[in-house]
Amino acid sequence: MYINFWYPVCTADELTQDAPLRVELLSLRFVAFRDTDGKPYVLSDTCIHRGGSLSRGKLTEGCVECPYHGWRFAGDGQCTLIPSMATDKPPPRAKVDSYPVQEHYGIVFAFLGDLPEDERPPVCPVAEFGQDGWRANEIAILEVNCYFERSMENGLDPVHNQFVHPAQGFPPMLEDTLKLRREDWGNGFWVNFGLPDLSRTTLATDENTRPGEFRAGSWFHGPNALVTSIFINKDSNMVQYFFEAPVNDQQTRIYFLNMRNCMFADGMDKTIMNINLGIAGEDIGILEELWPVRTPDNLTKELMTPSDRVIVDFRERLNDWKARGWQIDRKAMRADHGDAALTIPCPARRTSGNWILETVPLLTPDA
Amino acid sequence: MYINFWYPIADSDEVRDDKPLRVELMGLRYVTFRDDDGQAHVLRDVCVHRGGSLGKGWVREGGVVCPYHGWRFGGDGKCQHIPTLPEDKPPARAKVDSYPVEERYGIVFAFLGDLPEAERPPAPHIPEWDQDGWRANKLTVFEVGAYFERSMENGLDPSHNEFVHPAQGSPNMNQDLRRKPLDVQDVPWGSRFLVRFENEVKGTEALGEKATLVPEVEAGSGHIGPNHMITWINFSETNRFSQYFFEAPINEGRTRIFFVNMRAFLLEPEHDERIAKVNLMVAQEDIDILEELDPVRTPDSTTKEVLVPSDGAVLRYREWLKKWDDKGWRIDLKTLRDKKGDIAYSIPCPGRRESGNWVLDTVPLVDADTAAAKPRVAQG
Numbered sequence: 001m002y003i004n005f006w007y008p009v010c011t012a013d014e015l016t017q018d019a020p021l022r023v024e025l026l027s028l029r030f031v032a033f034r035d036t037d038g039k040p041y042v043l044s045d046t047c048i049h050r051g052g053s054l055s056r057g058k059l060t061e062g063c064v065e066c067p068y069h070g071w072r073f074a075g076d077g078q079c080t081l082i083p084s085m086a087t088d089k090p091p092p093r094a095k096v097d098s099y100p101v102q103e104h105y106g107i108v109f110a111f112l113g114d115l116p117e118d119e120r121p122p123v124c125p126v127a128e129f130g131q132d133g134w135r136a137n138e139i140a141i142l143e144v145n146c147y148f149e150r151s152m153e154n155g156l157d158p159v160h161n162q163f164v165h166p167a168q169g170f171p172p173m174l175e176d177t178l179k180l181r182r183e184d185w186g187n188g189f190w191v192n193f194g195l196p197d198l199s200r201t202t203l204a205t206d207e208n209t210r211p212g213e214f215r216a217g218s219w220f221h222g223p224n225a226l227v228t229s230i231f232i233n234k235d236s237n238m239v240q241y242f243f244e245a246p247v248n249d250q251q252t253r254i255y256f257l258n259m260r261n262c263m264f265a266d267g268m269d270k271t272i273m274n275i276n277l278g279i280a281g282e283d284i285g286i287l288e289e290l291w292p293v294r295t296p297d298n299l300t301k302e303l304m305t306p307s308d309r310v311i312v313d314f315r316e317r318l319n320d321w322k323a324r325g326w327q328i329d330r331k332a333m334r335a336d337h338g339d340a341a342l343t344i345p346c347p348a349r350r351t352s353g354n355w356i357l358e359t360v361p362l363l364t365p366d367a
Numbered sequence: 368m369y370i371n372f373w374y375p376i377a378d379s380d381e382v383r384d385d386k387p388l389r390v391e392l393m394g395l396r397y398v399t400f401r402d403d404d405g406q407a408h409v410l411r412d413v414c415v416h417r418g419g420s421l422g423k424g425w426v427r428e429g430g431v432v433c434p435y436h437g438w439r440f441g442g443d444g445k446c447q448h449i450p451t452l453p454e455d456k457p458p459a460r461a462k463v464d465s466y467p468v469e470e471r472y473g474i475v476f477a478f479l480g481d482l483p484e485a486e487r488p489p490a491p492h493i494p495e496w497d498q499d500g501w502r503a504n505k506l507t508v509f510e511v512g513a514y515f516e517r518s519m520e521n522g523l524d525p526s527h528n529e530f531v532h533p534a535q536g537s538p539n540m541n542q543d544l545r546r547k548p549l550d551v552q553d554v555p556w557g558s559r560f561l562v563r564f565e566n567e568v569k570g571t572e573a574l575g576e577k578a579t580l581v582p583e584v585e586a587g588s589g590h591i592g593p594n595h596m597i598t599w600i601n602f603s604e605t606n607r608f609s610q611y612f613f614e615a616p617i618n619e620g621r622t623r624i625f626f627v628n629m630r631a632f633l634l635e636p637e638h639d640e641r642i643a644k645v646n647l648m649v650a651q652e653d654i655d656i657l658e659e660l661d662p663v664r665t666p667d668s669t670t671k672e673v674l675v676p677s678d679g680a681v682l683r684y685r686e687w688l689k690k691w692d693d694k695g696w697r698i699d700l701k702t703l704r705d706k707k708g709d710i711a712y713s714i715p716c717p718g719r720r721e722s723g724n725w726v727l728d729t730v731p732l733v734d735a736d737t738a739a740a741k742p743r744v745a746q747g
Contacts, residue, residue, distance in 0.1 A: 029661065046661040048673045050520070050681070053659035068656050070530045084526035084677035086545040094673045338514075338620065338663035341671070356673060 001026045001148070001246050001328045002321050003344050003362070004113030005222045006123045008243040008255040009042055011139050012106045020064050022055030026112065027248040027333060028342060028360070030099075031055035033075075035062035041075035042110035044097040044343040048356040049082075051341060054096075077348065093354040097346035105129050106139050107243060107255050113326070114345040121185050124225035126241055128259040137258040137273055142280055144254060146287040147294045148224055148246040149318075151254065154283055155226040155242060156218050156310040158191050164282050171195060171214070175307065181219060187313040188219020188227070220314055223321065236262035240276070249330050250293050256280070294330075323365045332361035368393045368515070368616045368698045369691050370714050370730065371480030372592045373490050375613040375625040378506055379473045382407050387431045389422025392479070394618045394703055395712060395730065398422040399475060400442075402429035408442035409477035411464040411713045415446075415726040418711060421463070444718065460724040464716035472496060473506045474613065474625050480696070481715035488556045488592050495609050495629040502636075504628040504643050509650060511624060513657035514664045515594060515616040516688070518624065521653055522588050522596040522612060523680040525549065525562050531652050549679030558683045559589025561599070590684055593691065606632040610646075619700050620663050626650070664700075669744050682744055689743045695735030702731040 009015075009023050009032050020033040022045060029045035031054040043064065045055050052068030059065070063072040063080055071090075072081040077098030079090040100111040102123055109123050128134040144151060154160065158173050171194035179190045192215045216230045226242040243255040258276055295315075296302055304312060321327065333342065343357040376382075376390055376399050384401040389412055391397075396412035398421040410431065412422045419435030426432070430439040430447050438457075439448040444465030446457040467478040469490040476491055495501040511518055521527065526544055543562055551560045563585050588598040594616065600608040613625040628646055665685075666672055674682060691697060703712065713727040 049675070050524075050672055050678070051517075051660040051662065051665075052656060053661065056656070056659050067530060068660075069524075069526050079673075082675060083529070084544050085675050091673065340666065341661045356671060358671070 001249065001330065002223045002318075002326045003328065003360070004111075004115050004321075004324075004326045005121060005224060006102070006109045006111050007224065008245050008253075009101075009108045009110045011141070011255070012040075012103055012108055015040055015108055017059060017062075020055045020057060020059060022053070024247050025245055026328060026344065026360070027330075028344065029053065029055065030110070031064055032108065032110075033059055033064050035075050037062075039075065040101045040103060040108050042099045042101050042108070043073060043075075043077055044346075044357065046096070046341045046343065046357060047071055047073075048079075048094065048096055077346065092352075093356060095348075095355070097343050097355070097357070098348065099344070099346050105136070105241075105257055107257075109243075111347075112344045114347050114349050116347060116350065121222055124185075124221035124227070124241065124243065126239075126257065126259065128239055128261070129257075133261050134259055135261075135264060135269075137260075137269055137276075140256045140258075140273060140277065142254040142256060142284070143247075144252045144284050144287060145250065146252060146284075146290065147250055148244045148252040149295045150287050150290050150293075151242075151244060151252050151283075152220060152224065152226055153295065153311045153314060154287055155228060156188070156220060156314055157308070158189065158216070158218070158310075159307045160286075161193075164286055165279055167278075177215075178307075178309075180309065180313070181217070182313075183219070183221075185222050186220040186225075186317065187310060188217055189310050190215060190217035218310070220317075223318060232262070236260075238262075238272075322363060325362050325365060327363045329361040329363045336361075368619070368700065369593045369688075369696045370698065370732065371478075371482050371691075371694075371696045372488060372594060373469065373476045373478050374594065375491075375615050375623075376409050376468075376475045376477050378508055378625075379407075379470060379475055382475050383426075384429075385426055387422050387424060387426055389420065391617050393616050393698060393714070393730075394700075394707075395714065396420065396422060397477070398431055399477075400426045400431050402442050404429075406442065407468050407470050407475045409466045409468055409475070410440060410442075410444055411716075411727065413463065413711045413713070413727060414438055414440075415461060415463055416449075444716065459722075460726060462718075462725070464713045464725070464727070465718065466714075466716050472503070472611075472627055474627075476613070478717075479714045481717050481719050483717060483720065491591075491595055491611075491613055493609075493611055493627060493629065495631075500634070501609075501629050501631050502634045502639075504630075504639055504646075507626040507628075507643060507647065509624055509626065509647075509654075510617070511622045511654050511657055512620065513622060513654070513660065514619060515614045515622040516665045517657050517660055517663075518612075518614060518622050518653075519590060519594065519596055520665065520681045520684060521657055522598060523560075523590060523684050524678065525560070525587070525680070526677040527653075527656075531656055532649055544677045548676040551680050551683045553683075554589065554591070557589055557591040557595075557687060558680065559587060559597070560680045561585040561587035588680070590687070593688060602632075619704075624650075667741070667743060685743050689738075692733060692738035692743070693735055695732050695738070697733040697738060699731040699733045706731075 017034045020031045023030045031045045032042045034040050047066040052066040054064045057065045057067040063074050065072045070083045074080050077096045079094035082090045102109045162172050174192045177192035181188045213234050218228045220226050224244040228240045230238045239259040241257040245253040341357050342360045345359040382399050387398045387400040398412045399409045401407050414433040419433040421431045424432045424434040430441045432439045437450040441447050444463045446461035449457045469476045549560050551558050586600050590596050594614040596612040598610040609629040611627040615623040711727050712730040715729045
């Protein structure tokens with residue numbers, strides 16, 4: 001698990017001005033809410049007074065109010081009211097971490113880290129979103145009992161399809177067509193498949209999905225966003241975005257956005273979602289049984305083949321981010337569980353001092 | 368969690384002479400039972416032979432019998448009978464820790480520690496018990512998924528009421544609390560505070576008009592030792608509640624609370640039930656907060672929190688804990704956790720100071736010198 005990336009926190013609809021929302025991410029609790037203008041905020045959930053859970057409180061005047069002693073925190077994390085103190089101005093150290101937030105594609109993303117704005121990676125772009133000729137499915141949320149890296153690697157793996165998804169008509173891939181791609185925040189591949197047998201799927205009913213050149217590609221963006229693009233024929237394209245939220249080191253919440261430029265007939269939203277959820281269910285059936293739960297930290301503990309190439313690339317990029325000191329030390333974190341309230345450092349920690357909670361332990365490069 | 372204090376083990380009614388009861392406390396298991404005279408005993412649950420759980424055995428001839436090989440231990444912890452030995456004289460080292468017991472207020476308390484009698488903190492005391500003009504509710508025992516210090520501090524905190532218990536007619540934020548630090552007084556083995564409420568506040572409807580707080584009457588709370596908490600709610604000069612919470616840390620994330628409510632009004636038995644109901648509602652409001660606190664265990668330094676003057680009694684409680692840390696009475700939770708499943712530890716009983724050859728290792732304690740070197744409460 002890594003700091004300094006954008007994580008999906010909730011859907012835009014889940015976040016209201018009426019009540020705070022608790023979200024667990026990276027084994028920590030966060031509170032999300034909207035102020036009176038509807039602006040979204042994501043804060044560390046632990047009240048720095050005596051440990052109350054802000055998300056179990058309420059929203060008052062655009063601030064989140066701790067249910068224990070009524071301390072109020074504004075969206076910027078600063079405490080604005082301490083009811084038991086006569087002073088109207090709480091001390092400056094009465095503040096909690098507040099994270100940069102962006103809303104895109106119906107999802108609320110928080111940047112969980114302390115990088116200044118110009119050094120942050122972007123939210124994974126969805127180029128097709130809002131474009132003519134493209135249609136988005138409603139966001140689907142998948143809760144999976146696996147470590148997020150296992151799920152990411154599954155998406156970057158072109159070989160599993162014919163075994164895990166036989167009913168979807170996946171033919172074997174044509175290995176000599178594999179092309180790798182490399183971008184600023186991730187790598188991926190394109191590969192051609194043999195002609196699929198669509199007669200076994202609902203897609204066979206659509207004029208646009210007559211088989212032609214059948215190719216697909218997958219790539220990652222940061223440690224936790226995954227894109228799969230499927231050309232059912234030369235023109236009919238489905239692009240699937242998976243924004244992954246590591247809940248903790250064995251659970252992942254996936255925000256799934258399906259874009260397509262074909263199959264616009266009535267009822268196809270539902271049909272496509274059902275097919276996608278069926279396929280996801282097949283992957284989940286495998287992922288939840290993988291051992292060990294977390295990917296081995298060393299390639300000698302697995303036997304990789306050339307078709308695992310992009311997975312190796314993914315791990316190399318993870319190593320780059322680890323070398324920057326962004327990887328959370330899960331073991332140290334577990335050892336402190338229940339004894340220390342930890343938080344991900346927010347950008348404001350670089351500009352002011354006197355923060356109360358300790359920041360999550362990070363692995364030092366080459367440790 | 369601390370050795371050398373009195374802990375509530377069980378409701379008296381649950382401790383029987385025909386069947387032992389097993390109880391978890393401070394991460395370790397105990398067995399409690401009554402001998403033929405009805406005297407209650409509390410022993411470490413682990414048979415020193417090959418680890419059987421005495422609490423899963425039975426009571427015979429006033430002793431508890433291990434279900435594994437029938438070894439029988441008397442209330443004093445000494446093995447009385449080993450079925451596989453020909454001569455009926457078990458070796459002297461066949462003994463388990465047995466703890467001093469006091470039974471009062473319908474509760475069996477045990478002193479979990481090895482201090483000689485003269486040095487022990489006093490056994491739990493309810494001065495209102497059996498006094499004219501006072502009535503006790505039936506003992507209530509409830510479990511909370513929180514560390515006991517969190518629960519104790521909640522009771523010593525006068526500023527949470529208006530937020531956590533709004534429907535119970537708790538007072539509005541007392542202006543005194545905002546103006547000046549809490550006046551916390553030390554008492555033997557603990558501390559207490561009283562605050563004066565300025566405004567008349569309507570009491571909870573279930574208790575009727577008599578539970579309306581009148582101005583200029585004091586209410587407050589205090590603690591004795593690390594785990595006994597008392598709350599005084601004086602609705603008026605005559606209409607008073609004294610609430611006793613005897614807390615048993617089950618382990619580092621769970622607490623069992625033995626609650627006795629004493630009252631000086633509504634003395635007819637017919638009011639028992641609704642008073643118990645209101646009390647449980649209020650307790651549940653606290654539990655909902657306590658079970659969500661982060662971290663589970665109170666930080667070991669006040670630099671990890673922002674404390675304010677209304678937390679004065681919480682701070683004083685921590686200063687008392689620090690005194691007991693410095694005596695070397697604090698259990699080393701990390702070592703206990705690391706060795707879980709590998710070592711059967713036991714809290715040393717007073718008998719260990721008089722004889723040797725005890726079989727189980729004593730529970731790891733935080734070294735007094737290490738504790739003394741580490742401030743709990745930041746200065747300034």
